[in-house]
Amino acid sequence: MKKQHIWLMVFGVFLIGANLRLPITMMPPLLNTLSASGILPKSLAGLVTSIPLAMFAIMSPVIGKLGGKYGPGRVLTFAAAALVLGAGLRLIPNAWGLLIGTAFAGLGITGGNVLLPALIKSEFPHRIAVMTTMYTTAMGLVASIGTGTSGLLAKQVGPTTTMATFGAVSVVALVVWLGVLPQLQNHRSSTVVPNAKVSLTRERLAWLIALFFGLQSVLYYSLLTWLPSIWQNAGFDAVTAGTLATIFQLFGLPLNMLTPMLAEREHGLTTVVLIAAGGFVIGLVGVLVGPSVFWLQALMAIIMGAGSGAAFSICIVFFQKKTQTAVGTASLSGMAQSGGYILAAIGPVSFSWLAQVIAWPGVVAVCLGLSLLMGMIGLIIAKRPAMVA
Numbered sequence: 001m002k003k004q005h006i007w008l009m010v011f012g013v014f015l016i017g018a019n020l021r022l023p024i025t026m027m028p029p030l031l032n033t034l035s036a037s038g039i040l041p042k043s044l045a046g047l048v049t050s051i052p053l054a055m056f057a058i059m060s061p062v063i064g065k066l067g068g069k070y071g072p073g074r075v076l077t078f079a080a081a082a083l084v085l086g087a088g089l090r091l092i093p094n095a096w097g098l099l100i101g102t103a104f105a106g107l108g109i110t111g112g113n114v115l116l117p118a119l120i121k122s123e124f125p126h127r128i129a130v131m132t133t134m135y136t137t138a139m140g141l142v143a144s145i146g147t148g149t150s151g152l153l154a155k156q157v158g159p160t161t162t163m164a165t166f167g168a169v170s171v172v173a174l175v176v177w178l179g180v181l182p183q184l185q186n187h188r189s190s191t192v193v194p195n196a197k198v199s200l201t202r203e204r205l206a207w208l209i210a211l212f213f214g215l216q217s218v219l220y221y222s223l224l225t226w227l228p229s230i231w232q233n234a235g236f237d238a239v240t241a242g243t244l245a246t247i248f249q250l251f252g253l254p255l256n257m258l259t260p261m262l263a264e265r266e267h268g269l270t271t272v273v274l275i276a277a278g279g280f281v282i283g284l285v286g287v288l289v290g291p292s293v294f295w296l297q298a299l300m301a302i303i304m305g306a307g308s309g310a311a312f313s314i315c316i317v318f319f320q321k322k323t324q325t326a327v328g329t330a331s332l333s334g335m336a337q338s339g340g341y342i343l344a345a346i347g348p349v350s351f352s353w354l355a356q357v358i359a360w361p362g363v364v365a366v367c368l369g370l371s372l373l374m375g376m377i378g379l380i381i382a383k384r385p386a387m388v389a
Helices: 003-018 026-036 046-068 070-090 096-122 128-157 161-188 204-233 239-248 253-262 268-289 293-322 324-381
Strands: none
Touching: 003 070, 003 096, 003 128, 003 161, 026 046, 026 128, 026 161, 046 070, 046 324, 070 096, 070 161, 096 128, 096 161, 096 293, 096 324, 128 161, 128 239, 128 253, 128 293, 161 204, 204 239, 204 268, 204 293, 204 324, 239 293, 253 268, 253 293, 268 293, 268 324, 293 324
16 A cells, blocks of 8 residues: 555544544533523433434444444445534534434444444554554544533634534545545455354353443443532532543543553553553542542542543453454444443433432442442453454
């Protein structure tokens, strides 16, 4: 493959990665403005987050099968097109356009979530760690930029123009990916056996990886949703609690970058699992018993954020290292993400109910138990050899 084609493919992977959280994370700061403008009633605001998670759960196994049949590159092109369609529909100034557009955005994100690990394994077999680092870093960085700037931008130009501005990232991704696609179709390493059948439901290791992915998902999305309330309950005001939650989100980025490379070292998988579980455990213990001192809770937010970044990234590494083919990677990714995002969708709601029954310290204790369970499962996975698929 020509050098310029390789760089175009690298850029395409980066842009797909940049779209894998942005359509979700840019929306919460816009909800009040959208409600005030009459575009989205407050009673429907929660659907902006729950619809993508539902799409992840429903469509992940379907996307995995399509990627195995037609090749991850082709299916990713349709995923990029779904992102563009979703961004366009969101600009229609009514609730139906916004919610249907959100569903298409969720479909596009699902395609990238499931198939990018498989495509990297196929197209960059000797650069898996570097490419995985690149796209997970793009995902987290651009998502944080969306969260941090969409509210400010909406005050200047309105929510519709703000959504159009961030939606342009998906348009660029599609244009670049259309240029990448011919190279994928002609490149020998992207060949996928059309009739290959990969069944992982009888593999105990596949179920363990799916459970690990589910536990890290429910921890991340539940803590992202409720940490501000937990910190307010501990005595911080709303602005300070929001700042701490932003710190939690931002400090997942360094471990997103480091995890794939750490995993390549001897005992690397075990090391990253311990960082992931340990980050959640130490941070949650600090939130549970630590005093309401900003610098101390900021440190706990940093440690938990690092744990969350390591936990998500090691899942991607598990998809790649615990399978032997790109088809197997796509199938495992789809299987794990389907179940994982079902837990992620019900986690925040369940924790809200638990808070009424056992109060927020009890919820933190439940998260602590889930973190320990995740760590034990991760250590088992790290020791197991790759599956035949």
